[in-house]
Amino acid sequence: MRPSAVKGTYDVLPDDQPRWHALLATTRRILGRAGVDEISTPVFEHSEVFEKSVGESADLVVQKEMYRFEDRGGRSLTLRPEFTAGVLRAFIEHGMHTWPAPVKLWSAGPAFRAENVQRGRFRQFHQVNCELVGGASALLDAEAIALLVDVLAGLGLRGVHVKVGSVGDPEDRQRYNAYLREALEPQAEALSEVSRERLRLNPLRVLDSKDAGDQALLAPLQRPLERLGGEARAHFDAVTAVLEAWGVPFEIDASIVRGLDYYRRTAFEVHHAGIGAQSALGGGGRYDGLIAQLGGPDVPGIGWAFGIERVFDALSGAGVAAAARERPLAYLVALDETAVAELAQLARALRSEHRIEHGYVARNPGKGLRDADRSGARLAVMRGSRERADGTFQVKDLRSGEQHTVPEDALAEHLRRSATGTTTDTDAALAG
RNA sequence: GUGGAUGUAGCUCAGCAGGUUAGAGCACCGGAUUGUGGUUCCGGGGGUCGAGGGUUCAAGUCCCUUCAUCCACCCCA
Numbered sequence: 001m002r003p004s005a006v007k008g009t010y011d012v013l014p015d016d017q018p019r020w021h022a023l024l025a026t027t028r029r030i031l032g033r034a035g036v037d038e039i040s041t042p043v044f045e046h047s048e049v050f051e052k053s054v055g056e057s058a059d060l061v062v063q064k065e066m067y068r069f070e071d072r073g074g075r076s077l078t079l080r081p082e083f084t085a086g087v088l089r090a091f092i093e094h095g096m097h098t099w100p101a102p103v104k105l106w107s108a109g110p111a112f113r114a115e116n117v118q119r120g121r122f123r124q125f126h127q128v129n130c131e132l133v134g135g136a137s138a139l140l141d142a143e144a145i146a147l148l149v150d151v152l153a154g155l156g157l158r159g160v161h162v163k164v165g166s167v168g169d170p171e172d173r174q175r176y177n178a179y180l181r182e183a184l185e186p187q188a189e190a191l192s193e194v195s196r197e198r199l200r201l202n203p204l205r206v207l208d209s210k211d212a213g214d215q216a217l218l219a220p221l222q223r224p225l226e227r228l229g230g231e232a233r234a235h236f237d238a239v240t241a242v243l244e245a246w247g248v249p250f251e252i253d254a255s256i257v258r259g260l261d262y263y264r265r266t267a268f269e270v271h272h273a274g275i276g277a278q279s280a281l282g283g284g285g286r287y288d289g290l291i292a293q294l295g296g297p298d299v300p301g302i303g304w305a306f307g308i309e310r311v312f313d314a315l316s317g318a319g320v321a322a323a324a325r326e327r328p329l330a331y332l333v334a335l336d337e338t339a340v341a342e343l344a345q346l347a348r349a350l351r352s353e354h355r356i357e358h359g360y361v362a363r364n365p366g367k368g369l370r371d372a373d374r375s376g377a378r379l380a381v382m383r384g385s386r387e388r389a390d391g392t393f394q395v396k397d398l399r400s401g402e403q404h405t406v407p408e409d410a411l412a413e414h415l416r417r418s419a420t421g422t423t424t425d426t427d428a429a430l431a432g
Numbered sequence: 433g434u435g436g437a438u439g440u441a442g443c444u445c446a447g448c449a450g451g452u453u454a455g456a457g458c459a460c461c462g463g464a465u466u467g468u469g470g471u472u473c474c475g476g477g478g479g480u481c482g483a484g485g486g487u488u489c490a491a492g493u494c495c496c497u498u499c500a501u502c503c504a505c506c507c508c509a
Contacts, residue, residue, distance in 0.1 A: 004500080054509070065507080082509040111509090116433085118503060194506080205507095260509055277504060305509085335467065369469035384467070398469070 008115070008123025018323035019315075023155060023308060024108055027128050030154045034147055036104040036130060041086040043110060047076040052294050053085035055261030065113045079112035083129035084287070084303055085294070091133055092296030101134030102301075108308070119276035120310045127282075131303035133291070138238035141266040141286060144302045145239075146248045148270060148282060155311060156320045160281065161271045162249065165256030166236040167263050167285070168228045176224050177203045183221055190217060207255040223254035232265050239266055262290040266302065275313040282306025329419050330395075331377035332358035333368030335384025343383055350412065354419055373398055379418060381411070 005011060012020060028038065047068055067079035080086050087105055090096075096103045108128045115121055130147060132140050145164065152160050167173060180203040188196055192211040199206050207218060228236065243250055256267050269283035284304025292298040316322070330350070332343040343358050350356045359371050365382060372380035382394040393411055396403040397418075406414050 007500085050509090065509090084509075113509080115507075116505095117501090118505095121508090258509085259507080262509095278508090280508090283509095333468095364466065365468040366465065367469090368467095371469085373469045380469075382468080386467080394468085396468075401469090403468080 006123070008117045008121075010122070015325055016322075018325055019312065020308075022323050023128075023311070026154045027106070027108065027151055030151050031104075031106045031130060031147060034104070034143070034150075036106045036132075036147070039087060039090060039105040039107055040109070041083070041090050041107065042080075043112075044077045044079050045086050045089060047078040049085050049089050049294065050078050050081060053088075053260075053262060053290060055293075065115055067112045067114055081113045082111055083107050083109075083127060083305060084131065084290075087129065087131050087303075088133070088291055088294055088296070088301070091131075091299075092291060092294060097134065097297045097299050099134075101299075102140060103133045104131070105133070106130040118278065120278035120307070120313060122309060126308040127305045128308060129303065129305040130284075131301060133301035133303075134299050135302075136288065136300040138235055139242060141235075141239040141302055142242035142246065142248070144284060144304055145243060145250070145266075145268050146246060148268075148284070148304050148306065149248055152270065152281065152306070152311065155315065156318075157272070157311065157314055158318060159272055159274075159314075161251065161273075162268065163253035163256060163271065164240065164243070164250045164266070164268045165253040166225055166228055166232055166265050167256070167258050167267050168224060168232045169264060172224070172227065172229050172232055173204070176227050179227065180204070180206065180221070184217065187217060202259075204257045205259075207257055224257075225252070225254040235265050258285060262287045262293065264288045268304070270306065272310075272314040274317045275310055278310065280307075281310050281314060325376075326355060327376035327378070328357040329354040329377065330356050330379040330381050330415055331372035331375045332356065333365070333372055333380055333382045334359065334362050335365060335368065335382060335387075337362050338385075338388065339383040342388075343381075346411075350415065353412075354415060369396070369398075372396075379415070 031038075047066075050066060066081050069077055071077055087107060091103065091105075106129060108126070110124050110126050112124050114123060117123065128151070130144065132144050145162065149160065149162060168176070181199065184191065184199055184203075184206065188199065190213065191199065191206070192209060192214050195206045195209045195211065195214045198209075204224070206214065207223070209215060209218070225236070240250075240252065250268075253269070256269065258267050263285040265286045265288070267283070267285035270281045271279045272281050273279065275281075282305055284302065286300070286302040288300035289298070291301065332347055334340040334343050340360065340362055344360070347356045347358050357375050357377065359368070363371060368382065369380055378398060380396045380398055382396065387393055390405070391408050392405050393408065394403060395406045395411070395414060404414075
């Protein structure tokens with residue numbers, strides 16, 4: 001048996017690295033201009049950080065999907081299933097509530113959930129996460145949503161659907177659950193099996209049913225958005241008004257639902273057709289009260305995350321070109337044993353300025369040029385007994401086929417001239 | 433946890449109603465070309481046919497079991 005990566009994990013091979021770098025560079029640029037700074041937190045935390053954050057209603061299912069383990073000291077640790085809890089832990093730990101508000105933080109990296117895999121769903125997956133902490137204004141909600149849209153647009157993604165709703169305040173949610181139960185329980189027999197189960201455990205999720213019969217039963221009922229309390233309603237109206245004023249395209253989703261307890265008021269999702277059943281690229285919401293729940297000061301906040309793999313899926317489906325791996329400027333070809341050592345040393349010197357590769361063994365010119373060609377190098381620099389006798393190199397342009405005899409002391413300048421005025425594919429992608 | 437599809441070379445896949453030495457393209461190695469690459473031509477290496485069991489004179493092909501992958505359901509931070 002050949003070894004294989006753990007189920008739900010995968011390798012990012014060299015050819016795939018440029019698009020990761022490009023994604024992170026674009027994210028950094030766009031969020032940075034909005035005053036969002038990067039923070040890196042550990043991939044694991046004390047288990048209680050995540051347990052406290054998810055609350056009670058979600059614990060049954062959600063905790064089963066956390067990678068939890070004990071270290072040698074008997075501490076219970078958990079691989080992060082999401083970023084928010086860890087970032088807020090850091091916010092509390094470093095007293096960031098004393099920093100100028102709002103504190104804006106983004107992160108990127110792996111997260112872990114013990115779920116069954118399918119398209120767009122992995123056990124180790126990657127997210128870009130953004131938190132705006134320390135503001136209750138609807139302006140902050142709008143900015144969060146706009147930033148998510150801006151980043152995805154900056155990556156070249158089109159066809160993104162932004163859905164904005166509100167889960168209300170905790171009282172609203174309780175009231176709505178009661179309303180749903182009251183309305184649906186009398187006709188529970190008519191509901192699908194799945195929805196009946198949901199009605200029992202988490203009534204809000206009945207709204208997500210894909211069953212046509214269920215939707216017919218739901219049709220006459222009011223959505224959560226229509227039963228918001230006065231303050232939550234005013235907040236929601238303010239958020240949508242700002243988004244409209246800013247020209248951020250969105251649609252109101254009256255039945256948007258969150259699995260976790262900690263969400264308050266604004267909730268939003270970004271979807272894309274053509275990435276399979278898991279059509280959400282990302283989402284987020286307001287979580288006033290969560291920081292206090294984690295043991296910190298009572299500071300409001302809002303955040304979002306998007307799945308990097310899903311964005312790549314959407315991008316490749318849309319035919320957005322991926323950047324290519326960086327190519328060497330020159331590949332050095334040793335035509336005899338003496339040249340092998342000479343070129344290894346030469347490569348070291350030239351690498352202060354360029355990407356230079358060589359083959360570590362002597363080759364005849366045919367093989368050597370083939371090696372050079374496969375490396376993707378623009379130039380092949382050849383050295384053998386003849387060149388050594390003359391104190392020169394043969395430098396061949398692998399695209400034009402032009403070949404020059406270049407004196408030893410002119411080589412560095414020759415390479416420099418070849419390199420200028422051109423950019424690598426990667427540079428071009430990053431600049432874009 | 434459930435359902436469907438698929439497991440044959442490094443990769444993408446053929447392989448007929450069971451029948452000799454299991455194929456192709458790409459990739460890799462060598463030669464044409466012992467100091468000139470990419471194209472072309474010729475040749476070559478490489479497979480426990482996912483694994484285990486069964487049926488049969490004979491199994492990549494049929495049956496059972498198991499594992500893996502993909503997609504979907506469930507769930508979704």
